[in-house]
Amino acid sequence: MSTKPDNPERLGGRVSEIRVAAVQLFYEQGYNATSLRDIAKVMGLRAPSLYNHISSKQQLLQDIMFDNTFSLRGLIDAATERGGETVVQLKLAAESLMRYAAQHRFQVHVSMSELPNVDEPAKGQLVRLRLENFDRWRNLIRRGCKEGVFTTKHPGLSAQAILDLGAGVSYWYRPGGLYDEDKFATYYSEIALRIVGASIVET
């Protein structure tokens, strides 16, 4: 078969639908306040029917969080692997982070706020993966500092600040709201460059 249930890389249609419904409800109500009956109702089903597609509510949450964490890793990796000027790499990484946070705000928000509800050992793994992502951002900024194109004295705090902005976007962004995606993504990535003490570049 070309698709495997519960495989994040290639989701069956039904599993994907459940995740879309779940992540929105988790975003709006929180994981614990969302019952499987709620999720089923959105899909026009009864709660027990969900178990034909998922193994548990907890696994559903974990799949969402791992997916999101690996996607965030992909963003920073994609921006650094293509080479070019370090300042351009950071600008592209920051802009793609902000756009991702806006487009996938449900997942990003849930990944931030529901970590306490993830069972071990998955919680520990997620914390480790998140730290690895943080390290990638910090290493990019450190590299710019060595090259003399960034002037910040605290690469770690700068990386943290940029990631804080991305998390913030997932909280307040609404499609059709006051700021459209192009506007704030451009401006927030400019802010990222200011944070590391780079001059603003045209890409």
Add this chain to the structure above:
Amino acid sequence: MSTKPDNPERLGGRVSEIRVAAVQLFYEQGYNATSLRDIAKVMGLRAPSLYNHISSKQQLLQDIMFDNTFSLRGLIDAATERGGETVVQLKLAAESLMRYAAQHRFQVHVSMSELPNVDEPAKGQLVRLRLENFDRWRNLIRRGCKEGVFTTKHPGLSAQAILDLGAGVSYWYRPGGLYDEDKFATYYSEIALRIVGASIVET
């Protein structure tokens, strides 16, 4: 009597103890995942005994969130009411925000993440109060732009970014962690000045 139960302005000792226990558990486990039995256990009591001091679990959450929202208002008001240069006002406001977010990270984090679990009409009131706080930050930045000391083209997005940083602090800060409070509060408030396009000042 000089104290009234459930009055945020002057808490009885027992009520205060319950809130301290509750806010830490809400931070660690989430509101819905924290039972009144959990809170009571921390205090060496049984769950029904809590009702001698609080009216409901929901009211306990609302009290925590209103307290926090009014405290945040006090920070921005205190920084702007003392007058002086606008850039200094913003620096003081930002630094006090970052210190507050660190020192009261449980409350700040809970206030951000548990809003979906607040019943109406309190939820709507909190959203409105939060918007009013945001306006105070934006107005301060707009004033700096008019005076020509800030160069940002988007005062609203700049205000949002600074508040995002404060929220971020409440997520990752740990006492005794990699960055001590003086270090990151100083650096994060420098970042706030960079965000609005001000030069860094000595205070």
Add this chain to the structure above:
DNA sequence: CCTACCGATCGGTAGG
């Protein structure tokens, strides 16, 4: 401050 208890709701299973 306690014990005893209640109605509601939950995640999940049985069986088809």
Add this chain to the structure above:
DNA sequence: CCTACCGATCGGTAGG
């Protein structure tokens, strides 16, 4: 995919 159901846990109350 469904109905029927179960054990566990919850917030909160009664009564003292």
